[in-house]
Structure formats: structure tokens, C-alpha cells
Amino acid sequence: MQHTGTVTVVVVNYRGAEDTIACLRAFDEVDWPRDHLQLVCVDNASGDGGAEVIRAALPHVKVVESPTNTGFAGGCNLGVAHASGEVVAFLNNDARPHRNWVSAAMAVLAQDPTIASVASKVLDWEGEKVDYVDGSLTWFGMGYKREVERFDTGEWDVPKDVLFGTGAAMFVRTEVFRAVGGFDERFFMFYEDVDLGWRLNLLGHRVRYEPLSLAYHRHHVTMKKFGHFRESYLLERNALLALYKNYGDEALAKALPAALALTVRRSFARTETDTLALDLQHRPGGDDVATVEVPKDALTGAFAVDYFVEQLPSLVETRKDLQARRRRTDAELLPLFRQAMEPAHPYPAYLEAHRVLVEAFGIEGMFANRRRIAVVTGEPLGARMAGPAIRAWEICRALSAEHDVQLVTLSTCALEGQGFSTRSAGRRELREIERWADVIVFQGLLLTLHPWLAQTEKVLVADIYDPFHLEVLEQERAKSDGHREQTSRDTVAALNQQMERADFMLCASAKQRDFWLGQLAALGRINPATYDDDENLENLLAVAPFGLPESPPVQRRRAIRGAIPGIGTDDKVILWGGGVYNWFDPLTLIRAVDRIKDTIPDVRLVFLGMKHPNPDVPEMAMADQARALAGQLGITGKHVFFNETWVAYDERADYLLDADLGVSCHLPHVETAFSFRTRILDYLWCGLPVVTTAGDSFAELAVAEGFGTAVPPEDVAALADALERLLSEPETRRTMAERSRAVAASFRWTESLAPLISFCRNPRKAPDLVDDLDSRERLMGRTFVAPRGSNRRDDMALLRKYLREEGMSGTRRRILGRLRKLRR
Numbered sequence: 159m160q161h162t163g164t165v166t167v168v169v170v171n172y173r174g175a176e177d178t179i180a181c182l183r184a185f186d187e188v189d190w191p192r193d194h195l196q197l198v199c200v201d202n203a204s205g206d207g208g209a210e211v212i213r214a215a216l217p218h219v220k221v222v223e224s225p226t227n228t229g230f231a232g233g234c235n236l237g238v239a240h241a242s243g244e245v246v247a248f249l250n251n252d253a254r255p256h257r258n259w260v261s262a263a264m265a266v267l268a269q270d271p272t273i274a275s276v277a278s279k280v281l282d283w284e285g286e287k288v289d290y291v292d293g294s295l296t297w298f299g300m301g302y303k304r305e306v307e308r309f310d311t312g313e314w315d316v317p318k319d320v321l322f323g324t325g326a327a328m329f330v331r332t333e334v335f336r337a338v339g340g341f342d343e344r345f346f347m348f349y350e351d352v353d354l355g356w357r358l359n360l361l362g363h364r365v366r367y368e369p370l371s372l373a374y375h376r377h378h379v380t381m382k383k384f385g386h387f388r389e390s391y392l393l394e395r396n397a398l399l400a401l402y403k404n405y406g407d408e409a410l411a412k413a414l415p416a417a418l419a420l421t422v423r424r425s426f427a428r429t430e431t432d433t434l435a436l437d438l439q440h441r442p443g444g445d446d447v448a449t450v451e452v453p454k455d456a457l458t459g460a461f462a463v464d465y466f467v468e469q470l471p472s473l474v475e476t477r478k479d480l481q482a483r484r485r486r487t488d489a490e491l492l493p494l495f496r497q498a499m500e501p502a503h504p505y506p507a508y509l510e511a512h513r514v515l516v517e518a519f520g521i522e523g524m525f526a527n528r529r530r531i532a533v534v535t536g537e538p539l540g541a542r543m544a545g546p547a548i549r550a551w552e553i554c555r556a557l558s559a560e561h562d563v564q565l566v567t568l569s570t571c572a573l574e575g576q577g578f579s580t581r582s583a584g585r586r587e588l589r590e591i592e593r594w595a596d597v598i599v600f601q602g603l604l605l606t607l608h609p610w611l612a613q614t615e616k617v618l619v620a621d622i623y624d625p626f627h628l629e630v631l632e633q634e635r636a637k638s639d640g641h642r643e644q645t646s647r648d649t650v651a652a653l654n655q656q657m658e659r660a661d662f663m664l665c666a667s668a669k670q671r672d673f674w675l676g677q678l679a680a681l682g683r684i685n686p687a688t689y690d691d692d693e694n695l696e697n698l699l700a701v702a703p704f705g706l707p708e709s710p711p712v713q714r715r716r717a718i719r720g721a722i723p724g725i726g727t728d729d730k731v732i733l734w735g736g737g738v739y740n741w742f743d744p745l746t747l748i749r750a751v752d753r754i755k756d757t758i759p760d761v762r763l764v765f766l767g768m769k770h771p772n773p774d775v776p777e778m779a780m781a782d783q784a785r786a787l788a789g790q791l792g793i794t795g796k797h798v799f800f801n802e803t804w805v806a807y808d809e810r811a812d813y814l815l816d817a818d819l820g821v822s823c824h825l826p827h828v829e830t831a832f833s834f835r836t837r838i839l840d841y842l843w844c845g846l847p848v849v850t851t852a853g854d855s856f857a858e859l860a861v862a863e864g865f866g867t868a869v870p871p872e873d874v875a876a877l878a879d880a881l882e883r884l885l886s887e888p889e890t891r892r893t894m895a896e897r898s899r900a901v902a903a904s905f906r907w908t909e910s911l912a913p914l915i916s917f918c919r920n921p922r923k924a925p926d927l928v929d930d931l932d933s934r935e936r937l938m939g940r941t942f943v944a945p946r947g948s949n950r951r952d953d954m955a956l957l958r959k960y961l962r963e964e965g966m967s968g969t970r971r972r973i974l975g976r977l978r979k980l981r982r
Contacts, residue, residue: 163244163268165260166196166332168237169251170230175208177376178251179215190260196243200224200233229346230325238340241332250326253280253375262370263329266317269710270903274334274363275355277323278371281310288314289375290324292367293352294496297521298417299397301352302502315369317709319908321494322355323365327373330354334363342399342476344469348389349396356404359494362485394421394462399469403477406488409524416519418463423511424503425459489527489919493560498525527919529561532595534588536602539565539580540572541806544737545836546601546624548807549704553599553621554578556911557918566591568607592616597921599914602626605659606652612659617921619914620660622674623704627653632741632827636779657681661924662917664702667855671701687926698924702914704836705907706843711811718764718816724795729760730885733817733846735810736837737767737781743823743851743872744784748798750878752791758885761797763821766813767804814844818891819884822850826871842902847894849880865897 167185171178182197197219201209203226213221222240224233238246245267249255263276280290288305291314295301301322305314325341328351338357341350355365398421401413466473492498499522501512516522533554537547547567554565555576563578571582583591585608592598592614599619605612627649634642657663657674658681665671678684678699688698720727732751738744744765751763768781788798805813814820820841838856841848848866850857860866867884869876884891908915 163264164194164196164242165190165245165247165264165329166198166238166241166243167247167249167260168198168200168234168241169249170200170202170233170237171204171208171212171251172202172227172233173204173206173208174251175204175206175211178208178212181249181251181254182212182216182219184254187257188255188260189257190264195260196220196241198222198237198240200237202229202233203227228343229350231341231345231347231350232343234325235340235343238332238335244332245329246332246335247329248325248327249373250375253326253373255327256372256374259327259371259373262368262372265710266366266368266371267329267331269899270364270366270906272364272903272909273366274331274358275323275365276329276371277320277355277365277367278327278329278373279314279367279369280324280327280373280375283374283376285374286310290326291369292318292320292496293322293324293355294500295321295352295356295494295498296397296500296502297413297495297498297516297524298420299349299352299399299401299413300393300502301349301400302500304497317366317368319494319708320355320365320367321359321491322352323367325351326375327371329371330358334358338363342403344399344472345396346392348392349400353396353400353403356400356491357480359491360404360480360484360486390425391458391461394425394458395465397421398462398466399473402466402473403480406481406484409488412519412521412524416515416521418466420508420512420515421462422459424505424508425457425462426507488524490916492525492527495525527560529596529918529921530563530594531557531561531597531599531918532564532566532591533557534566534568534583534591534598534600534604536568536604536607538569538571539567539582540570541808542804543807544804545704548836549621549623550599550601551807552705552907553911553914556907556915560915561918564591564595568604597918600656603652605655606648609655612655617661617923618656618659619917619921620656620663621702622653622657622663623666623670623702625653625670625673629739629741632825633739633778635740653677654681657683659927661922661927662697663699664914665699666701666703668701669855671699674699683924683926685926688924691925696913700913700917702912703905703910704839705910706839706902706905708906708908711815711844713812713815714809715812716816717805717809717812718762721816722764722799722801724799725762725764726760729762730758731817732761732763732819732821732849732881732885733814733841734763734765734821734837735814735840737804738765738778738784740778740780741825741827742780743825744780745787746872746874746877747821747823748784748787748791748793749874750881751797752793753874753878754882754885755793755797758882761881761885762799763797764799764801764813764817766801766810768800768802769804810840811844814840814846817844817846819881820844820846820848821881822848822856823877824851824854824871826853839902839905842898842905845895845899845902847884847891847898849877849884859901863897863901865894865901 169178169181178199182199185195185197199212199219200222201212202224209221209223212219220240222236224236228236234248245264247260247263259278263278266273266276281287282289286309288308288310290303291305293301294304338361342353345353358365398417401417402410405413499516501509533550535547535550537544537550539547539551543551550565554563555578557563558577565575565578565580566583568583571580573580581587588608588611592611595616597617597619598611598614599621601621627646630645630649634645657678663674665674675684675695683698684695688695691697718725718731719729725731734744734747747763751761755761765784769777785794785800788794820838822838838848838850842865848860850860850866850868851871852868853871857868861868867880869880
């Protein structure tokens with residue numbers, strides 16, 4: 159890989175020189191250049207001569223001696239004070255790095271500037287069992303690792319955002335670490351990593367778990383130096399420090415008094431420890447005295463609370479500063495707690511106290527924002543999916559982290575969900591789903607096919623990222639005038655129906671939002687109620703573009719070069735990364751390739767998917783014209799290749815990473831202006847330079863951000879020049895590829911779907927639709943039941959046209975359809 163940036167690794171030593179030396183020597187095998195790697199060892203006043211032993215054994219390591227033992231937190235901060243790297247890494251001295259520990263973490267940081275910290279995957283010394291693959295946090299501030307000691311089965315090998323990493327093996331951008339104050343030295347040790355991660359998240363940074371950044375930990379070696387009493391004391395007090403600093407005001411008001419009470423009860427409940435006999439007054443105001451047996455560990459709770467009170471003056475100032483700078487709410491962060499209501503200890507007396515305190519202080523209500531959400535698409539769900547199905551799938555993945563989610567298709571379902579359920583549904587099943595759901599997110603023609611849903615009391619979210627009423631103008635161009643007119647009316651009516659009923663709507667771009675705002679204004683949805691609710695109308699219509707996976711693409715096999723007959727391993731590949739529809743312009747592209755084939759004889763153009771995965775979508779005329787033109791020019795199978803199937807969603811990276819350029823060409827018409835070319839997103843994900851036709855929002859972005867070039871529509875010469883230049887200039891391609899990957903970070907699904915994620919945490923009816931079912935029913939009737947404005951002469955003319963063009967059976971079908979619409 160390409161190495162960028164210097165990493166400073168900080169290892170803290172306390173009377174463990176032998177382990178520390180072994181840990182630092184392991185970096186001889188780490189895949190990161192030595193001149194980009196600074197090793198810093200902080201000796202925490204060991205007093206055993208360990209610092210000199212380490213210095214003699216490892217002269218290339220910078221050894222820093224602390225005059226006092228400041229614990230893990232202070233030792234790490236002292237190491238960072240001597241760091242020269244752009245990124246600082248922390249590794250326990252009883253751990254060792256895998257060869258890829260540094261390179262995998264640095265790849266994550268290089269790819270996405272919103273990620274401030276990488277949490278490494280940590281296994282036991284033998285690499286068999288889990289030490290850390292994600293952290294959980296209880297509502298009372300105690301961090302824990304749910305998966306610890308489980309065998310590593312591979313199920314935790316998916317990158318994801320987490321609340322905190324483990325101090326045993328983690329990375330932080332040095333500038334960010336210093337800006338947020340580093341580790342809190344009041345913690346000394348235990349939960350200082352929890353506190354840092356929580357703090358990073360609430361200040362708007364991301365902590366990313368990366369399983370390829372792997373380390374091995376000899377578990378609990380450090381803990382042998384501490385007794386059980388001291389460990390318990392540190393855990394108790396530091397949990398109180400963490401929750402006081404990081405909770406918002408509302409959550410803290412509930413959690414702190416309950417957590418203080420629970421700290422005392424937890425200490426008394428540890429029945430396996432030795433006890434002390436104490437004489438206590440048995441009854442308030444009474445004279446009788448009882449002797450009770452009190453666990454020695456009861457003192458840990460008292461000392462923990464006392465330390466918390468002692469630190470309170472400085473904590474107040476820390477909290478004031480931190481809360482003033484916070485960028486993310488508790489509602490956004492609480493899902494990262496995972497099992498927040500976990501009691502964390504098994505003692506019977508403690509469990510009962512936990513139950514009572516949770517109920518008395520309303521703790522569960524802090525985490526009670528889990529909703530039941532149905533996401534409905536009309537597209538088939540399977541290995542090969544078109545854009546709307548992919549978008550619905552990713553919406554479910556994003557929402558399922560916080561909610562119970564079902565992905566429902568009105569077509570066929572051959573795919574199991576990942577953290578959510580999937581199913582196919584007809585009318586009866588939709589009735590069940592409507593009763594189950596709190597929120598229904600839908601695309602396409604759901605309300606047209608099932609108009610009864612417009613009367614639901616549930617919250618409806620319309621995903622109108624696809625302006626299909628513009629697409630049909632070109633798609634149906636070859637059909638009769640009557641057919642085109644009716645199709646246009648039907649699609650406009652379908653969109654009007656959902657826009658009049660939806661409580662919240664999503665679109666794909668700022669330009670598209672302006673377009674939809676005009677339609678909402680015409681429909682009367684921009685009114686005093688929606689305006690007073692939000693003057694920018696973002697509570698009604700938000701931008702949520704198509705997105706990209708969180709993890710970088712991985713090529714598992716060669717799918718084009720050396721795999722498609724006629725394409726060699728070193729050929730120059732131009733990729734058309736999707737379907738061929740009537741509003742696109744593959745013909746100009748094919749002519750451009752024909753023009754440059756003599757100067758670049760190894761140029762190869764590949765059309766990735768000719769047959770739409772939805773069998774209800776017919777092949778369009780433009781696809782036939784593209785095949786015919788390539789055949790007429792004699793370049794089919796030589797310079798132009800058509801993949802007649804559709805590439806599976808999970809396999810598309812195999813094709814994209816086999817290409818040199820990505821292309822997207824379209825015709826100059828109204829669909830272009832408001833489109834959102836999802837294929838270009840995949841080009842960005844895979845770091846491809848882009849050549850596109852000017853006129854849409856992505857063309858403007860490509861030029862502005864430097865990841866591509868735009869040419870005039872239907873200009874063969876300009877397109878040929880652009881392709882020839884980029885194919886002949888590898889350095890220009892590399893520069894554009896870097897820009898592609900950089901821009902891709904802003905289109906991650908978690909980023910693009912942020913408005914929907916936020917809405918579903920507190921879903922609500924649109925203010926102009928609350929308690930207005932009667933008027934809404936009249937509105938539905940006005941919009942969808944009324945026939946097209948016409949007179950008898952127009953109707954007779956249309957009847958003659960249908961008879962002439964579609965025959966008796968076609969005309970009968972038209973009349974029955976009109977009657978069904980009138981009955982509805």
C-alpha cells in the first residue's frame with residue numbers, strides 16, 4: 159500500500175520491562191516504514207531500573223521517565239507530549255501488534271477525515287478468543303466488553319462506528335487528541351478509554367472499529383499488580399466521573415442520583431468478600447441496636463463517592479466546557495451504548511436495587527426511542543438489485559442499529575436481512591405490517607397500488623429521490639400519444655398522492671429539493687402550519703442522497719481484465735457502471751471509443767448491466783440501439799463489450815476495481831437537470847476518475863472537486879478527447895482517483911441518511927396533517943379520483959385512437975382501468 163503519515167506509538171511501562179521490550183520488538187515485523195514510525199515508551203516511575211533496561215535493549219525507542227506514577231492516563235498523555243507523529247497509537251505493554259495493525263488503521267484515517275479514532279480488533283495471545291471487538295456502556299457509566307472470551311468466529315469482522323475503543327490498542331489523530339484534552343488523568347486507569355471515546359463522539363468526531371487493525375493481548379497481566387479492592391474502587395469512581403462529564407443535562411438529572419445509589423448498593427452486594435461486624439441503630443428513633451455483617455468491599459462504594467465529591471469542583475468546569483462544545487445529542491449517541499440496561503453484576507440484592515432505581519428514576523425512558531419501522535419498495539430483493547432496492551436495503555441497515563426494522567417488497571424476496579427482517583407482501587400482509595409499524599418509509603407506487611394506506615394513522619415517509627414522472631417522458635417516447643399522455647398523468651398523480659400525504663419526505667440533492675419544493679407549493683403543502691414548524695421546511699423535505707458503504711471496496715476476483723474474453727490483463731478499461739436507459743446516451747460514447755481505438759488500440763468499453771434485475775422493467779430501445787451501433791462499427795467484442803446480465807450488488811467492486819475510468823453520458827433534457835447518477839457514486843467509492851456529460855449536479859461536482867471532467871452533450875469529439883487524454887496520462891488519473899476517494903467520504907450511507915435517522919428517533923405527523931383525516935380524504939379524492947379534464951369529443955377521439963393502435967382487447971383494458979380509477 160502507499161504509506162502516508164507518521165505514527166507515534168506510545169507504550170506505558172510500570173514494572174514490566176520484559177513485556178514492554180517484547181511488545182516494542184514486535185514492531186520490527188509491522189508493515190509500516192521505520193522512518194514513518196516513532197516508538198515512545200513512558201516509564202511510570204517503576205523504580206526498578208526498567209527504564210535503563212529498555213533503553214539499552216532498544217536504543218531506537220524514545221524512553222521518557224515520569225517522576226511519579228500517573229497511571230495509564232497520565233503515562234499516555236506524557237507520551238503524546240513527546241510525539242512527532244500525525245497519528246498517535248496506544249498499545250498496552252502486555253500486547254503485541256499484528257503485521258497490519260498500523261497500516262489498516264491508517265488506511266481508515268486516510269480515507270475519511272470525519273473519523274478521529276480507530277478502535278483495533280484485539281484477540282487473546284493465541285489469537286483464538288475475543289478481547290475487544292466493540293465496547294458497551296451501561297447507563298451508570300461502566301464500560302464492558304460483551305464478547306470477551308468468546309471464540310473469534312469471524313462474525314465481528316465488519317467495520318462500524320463505536321462509542322469507544324480499548325486503550326489496549328487504538329489510534330487517534332494527534333491534533334484531535336490534544337484538542338479534546340487527551341486522557342483524563344483523574345481516572346488514573348480504567349474507563350479512561352471509555353471517557354475519551356464518549357467525549358470524541360459527543361464533540362462530533364467518529365470512532366471507527368476496524369477489524370483488519372489487529373492486536374493480541376495477554377489478558378489481565380496488568381491487573382496482577384492491583385488487588386481486587388483497588389480495582390473495584392477505581393471502576394466505581396471512574397464510572398461516576400465519566401457519566402457526570404459526558405451526559406447531557408436531561409440524562410444526567412436522571413442517571414446521576416440513581417448511579418450514586420447503585421454504587422453504594424453494588425459495594426454492599428458483593429457477598430463473596432470478607433465481612434466486618436458493625437453495630438448499627440436498627441430503627442430510626444429507636445433504642446434497639448443490631449449487629450450486621452458488612453462486606454469489606456462496601457468501603458469501595460464509599461471511597462468512590464468520596465473521590466467523586468472531592469473532584470467535583472474541577473469536574474464542574476470540565477463539564478461546562480465540554481457541554482458547550484458538544485456537537486451530537488445524547489439521542490444520537492445512546493444507540494452506541496448497545497446494552498445500556500445491562501445490570502453488569504449478578505448479585506441478587508444488587509439486581510433488585512437496579513430494578514427499583516431504574517423504575518424510580520425513569521432510566522429506561524432514556525433509551526426508549528426504539529421504533530418499529532417498515533421500509534417498503536416495489537423492487538425485487540435478491541443478489542442483483544437496482545437502485546431503489548439497494549437504497550431501501552441500506553436504509554434498513556442504517557435504521558436497524560436503533561430500531562426494529564422490516565424490509566418489505568411488493569415483488570419477490572430472495573434475500574435475508576442483516577440485522578433486520580425481509581419479506582414479500584401482498585394486500586393482506588401489508589395490513590399486518592401497517593398495524594405493526596410506527597413508521598412506514600416507502601418508494602414508488604405504494605399508495606397508488608394500495609390507496610387505503612393514505613388513511614393510516616401511522617407516520618409516513620416518502621422517499622422521492624427518483625423523479626420518475628420525468629423519466630417516463632423519454633422512456634415512453636416511442637409509444638402512442640394517448641399512451642404517453644396517460645402514463646404522464648398517472649405518474650404525476652402517483653407523486654402528488656404521496657407528497658400530499660407524507661409526514662416527511664426525502665430527496666437526492668439540493669437542486670432536486672428546489673424542484674420538489676415547487677411541486678409541494680402547488681399542492682398546498684407549503685402552508686402556515688409547515689412554515690411555522692420550520693421556516694426552511696427541512697422538517698418536511700430533507701436532502702438524503704444515495705450513499706456508499708462505510709467500508710472501502712475489496713476486490714475478491716478479477717471480473718473484467720483476463721476474465722471477459724477479448725479483454726487482456728493490461729488493457730485500458732472504461733466502465734459504464736449500470737443499466738442502459740432511454741434518457742442516457744451510450745451512442746455518443748460508442749462513437750468516441752471507435753474514434754480513439756486506433757491511437758489507443760487496447761481501449762475496452764464495458765457496459766456493466768444490460769438486463770434490469772426487475773423483470774417488470776422492459777428492455778429499453780436505447781439498449782438495442784447501443785448494441786446495433788457497436789455491431790455496425792465492427793467493434794463489438796473487440797473494443798465494446800456488453801454484460802447481458804446484472805451484476806450482483808456484493809460483487810460490483812470486482813468489476814469497478816478492474817477499470818481505469820468510469821463514464822456516465824446522458825441526453826440534454828429535463829430528467830438530466832434533476833437526476834442523481836448513482837453509478838457515479840460507485841466510481842467515487844472505488845477511486846475511479848470520472849468522465850461525464852455536463853448538465854447535471856454530479857458533472858458540476860466532478861469539475862469542482864477535481865475527480866473528473868465534463869463534456870457537452872452529444873459531442874463525440876469532446877468526449878473522445880477527454881477519454882484519450884485520461885487514458886494516456888496515468889498521473890492525471892492518479893490525482894483524480896485520490897480526489898474521488900476523498901469526495902466519497904461525504905457520501906457514506908450514515909452521512910447521507912442522517913436526516914432520516916434523526917427523524918426516526920422522534921417521528922411525528924406533519925403539522926398540517928394532524929387530526930385532519932376527513933379533509934385528507936377529500937384531498938386524496940380530488941387528486942387521484944377525478945378523471946382528466948375533457949369533454950365528450952375528446953373522449954371519443956381518444957377511444958378511436960385506442961381502437962386503432964391497441965385493438966379491442968387493449969381498448970377494453972383501458973376502459974376497465976378508467977372505471978377502477980373512478981370507483982376508487
